[in-house]
Amino acid sequence: MKKMNKIFAVLLTGLLSFTALSCQKKPKVTVIGYRTGSLCAIPIHIAVLTGLLDDEFEAIGQKVEALHQTGFSGTTAELVGSGKVHGGFELIASNLQAMENGLPIVFATGVHTGCTRYFVRPDSGINSVADLKGKKIGVLNLTDSSVINLKRKLGDYGIKVSLADSEVDFRVYEMSAMGIALQNKEVDLIALHEPMATKVQKEYGYKEILNTGTDEKFKDEYCCQIFVTEDFLKDNPDGVRAFIRAIQKASVFVQTVPEEAAQIQLAHDFTSGTVEGNVEILKTLNYTPSYEKGKQTFVNAVTELKELGLLKPTTDVDAFIKRGYVTIPGIPKGFTYDPATKTYTEIK
Structure with missing residues (x-):
């Protein structure tokens, strides 16, 4: 009888340990979408290829996966609608009418100007x-x-x-x-x-x-920006901050050492061209991230589209802007990058 009690105790202990492990909260897994073939999307490529994205999520105890968006995987709207991606890098003007029609994304910071x-x-x-x-x-x-x-x-x-x-x-x-x-x-x-x-x-x-990089109307507008889904923002604000920090770092890397950035992008066939030719183009774009100018771009575009009759007559511009461009607490103004030490310093 004592032997049976010991066996029962061992089994019970094992069962409780297994149950406790099973009930532990699994790390959140964020999926960030990216496309190849675009030179100007280089910040998200650098974030993926150099480990900046992984590092930022690891620092908060979470996991991240990068999903390569192709013609077979679906459009951003399809991937967002099916819950397959939580964020990515998009041309802001291309998504305004889709957002008006219910695409559940918000923009969070500008990445670069004119392209x-x-x-x-x-x-x-x-x-x-x-x-x-x-x-x-x-x-x-x-x-x-x-x-x-x-x-x-x-x-x-x-x-x-x-x-x-x-x-x-x-x-x-x-x-x-x-x-x-x-x-x-x-x-x-x-x-x-x-x-x-x-x-x-x-x-x-x-x-x-x-x-759009030199025209007086557009030269200070950020055409390409970071977006996240509304659910991702609501359910995982720490993950949103990690994503934005990674792209901020990758952007300043491109701005500071465009030659190295171009070499990395081309080495992995993430775009076409030559290092010399791509660097020439990159130097005409401003890769200093900006929340303020990113939001102003959104405001300008939404306001003018409404005036031109390209948004629905019933669309409330102020409400659209408030819902579509968000302020996320805890996001730094940006980073500087020191090529000699390969370190990033947060701009307070």
Whole structure:
């Protein structure tokens, strides 16, 4: 009987230990989406490839996974809607209308300025955006940020851009077909993001009439920004802070040592080009993260889209801004990076 009691005690102890271990809260796992093929998305690439993302989540006792977004994995809206990603890196203007229609994401900080350029043939007689009334414009898709920003600029010249009475004709092309479409006069202007913009200009000798990195209207706007899902923000604010810190560090790395950043990105086939060519482009972009300028970009875009009739008449601009761009306590203004010691220092 005593032997049976001892066996029972051992079994009970083991069962209780197993139950206790099973009931322990498992570490949260955050999934961050990223795309390859884009030079300007280099901060999220650096965060993934150099371990900055892992380090920030490890520091708070959490795990993170990086999901490579491809045509097979789905769009950002599809991945967010199915709960497969918690955050990522996006062109802000491309997502405003989707957010208005219920896409449950918020933007949290600006990553870099200008990466979109607009070209015409040298013999087109087109010298500025003011000359585009009645013209055909080649774009990647009708909700791309290049379209949204061009509509904002066209609105400044009184050119109508709403679907009901547009005075320009947007036509969708594959990125690889844009250069030849302009050459063949199928369109009068093409809109491209870097690095394809520079590649096409050098190949065809096209004339630039608008560059969001230098134009007075857009030069201080942060086209690409960090987004997180509404559920991620609500359920795991520590994870949100870890994600933002990782991207802040990666961004200042790119700003400080663009040559090294370009080498890392190319070594892993995360974009095309050469180190020299990509560094030339990177140096034209400002990779100093900014919450204030990121939010101002959001405010500018939402306000102007409403004025142009590109948002629903019932949309409350102030409410949209309050919901779509959030202040997250505990986020530093940024970091500095010392290449000699390979250390980051938080900006207070």
